[in-house]
Amino acid sequence: MKNIKLAALNGNARTIVRVGDVRVGQGFTIMAGPCSVESEEQTLETAHAVKKAGADMLRGGAFKPRTSPYAFQGLGLRGLKILEKAREETGLPIITEVTDTKDVSWVNEYADVLQVGTRNMQNFALLKEVGKAGKPVLLKRGMYSTIEEWLSSAEYVLNEGNPDVILCERGIRTFETYTRNTLDLSAVPVIKELTHLPIIVDPSHATGKPSLIPPMSMAAVAAGSHGIIVEVHRNPTEALSDKEQQLTHAQFEKLAKNVRGLHKCMSGLNGLENGD
Ligand code: PEP
Numbered sequence: 001m002k003n004i005k006l007a008a009l010n011g012n013a014r015t016i017v018r019v020g021d022v023r024v025g026q027g028f029t030i031m032a033g034p035c036s037v038e039s040e041e042q043t044l045e046t047a048h049a050v051k052k053a054g055a056d057m058l059r060g061g062a063f064k065p066r067t068s069p070y071a072f073q074g075l076g077l078r079g080l081k082i083l084e085k086a087r088e089e090t091g092l093p094i095i096t097e098v099t100d101t102k103d104v105s106w107v108n109e110y111a112d113v114l115q116v117g118t119r120n121m122q123n124f125a126l127l128k129e130v131g132k133a134g135k136p137v138l139l140k141r142g143m144y145s146t147i148e149e150w151l152s153s154a155e156y157v158l159n160e161g162n163p164d165v166i167l168c169e170r171g172i173r174t175f176e177t178y179t180r181n182t183l184d185l186s187a188v189p190v191i192k193e194l195t196h197l198p199i200i201v202d203p204s205h206a207t208g209k210p211s212l213i214p215p216m217s218m219a220a221v222a223a224g225s226h227g228i229i230v231e232v233h234r235n236p237t238e239a240l241s242d243k244e245q246q247l248t249h250a251q252f253e254k255l256a257k258n259v260r261g262l263h264k265c266m267s268g269l270n271g272l273e274n275g276d
Pocket residue numbers: 035061065097116117118119140170202205
């Protein structure tokens with residue numbers, strides 16, 4: 001690997017990213033919530049549902065990087081205020097995406113974790129800005145990026161003095177069209193081999209299909225992922241973005257239970273290092 005200086009390559013201890021009481025990189029962290037914050041009612045309803053089902057963190061986009069300029073772009077500041085209310089009511093820390101350097105300072109006032117999406121993985125100005133913001137950063141893998149390019153992007157954040165980077169494998173583009181992307185689960189052990197950073201998996205954007213999210217979540221646990229981030233909506237068919245892939249509250253509840261059960265079982269297996 002050229003130009004990668006990540007300390008873990010030199011065998012340093014694993015990074016555990018602290019977000020309130022949550023420890024990403026220790027045990028198994030479940031982040032869940034709607035693709036987009038659409039309204040206060042919708043967000044609060046799902047926030048309470050995922051909390052009850054055992055999620056550790058609430059996700060929800062207020063700034064949506066959409067392929068089409070005519071698609072729902074997110075509620076912006078109003079969305080962030082709704083997320084703040086959801087945190088107050090549930091106690092769940094908030095992870096939300098920031099898409100523009102000019103928004104980082106004020107998104108930072110509302111978010112507990114700043115998300116950099118797949119389309120911005122090589123937006124170097126944005127990476128430097130979130131590196132300076134002083135909050136943990138979830139860096140999604142670019143859909144066209146190699147692991148080396150992804151780690152180079154993580155270095156942009158680390159070089160600003162921010163050690164709290166969580167990597168997220170969310171699927172890459174291949175010739176396969178049945179799934180929305182191809183989930184590169186081998187990236188999980190590769191990242192753990194090469195770096196000290198925690199790595200989680202996004203089975204929602206990786207597969208684009210609710211039926212595939214539970215099996216790929218279980219596979220993520222088996223591969224040693226430190227967590228998952230899953231899209232959940234109170235009524236997926238009415239969602240303003242990614243309606244095809246969001247889980248219902250009931251589907252998420254079942255998933256969380258099974259994933260926790262498997263993680264517990266894996267942790268008990270002799271000689272298998274999983275999640276820690
Ligand atoms: C998201 O998590 O809301 C999102 C847009 O994901 P990605 O950047 O992986 O497409």
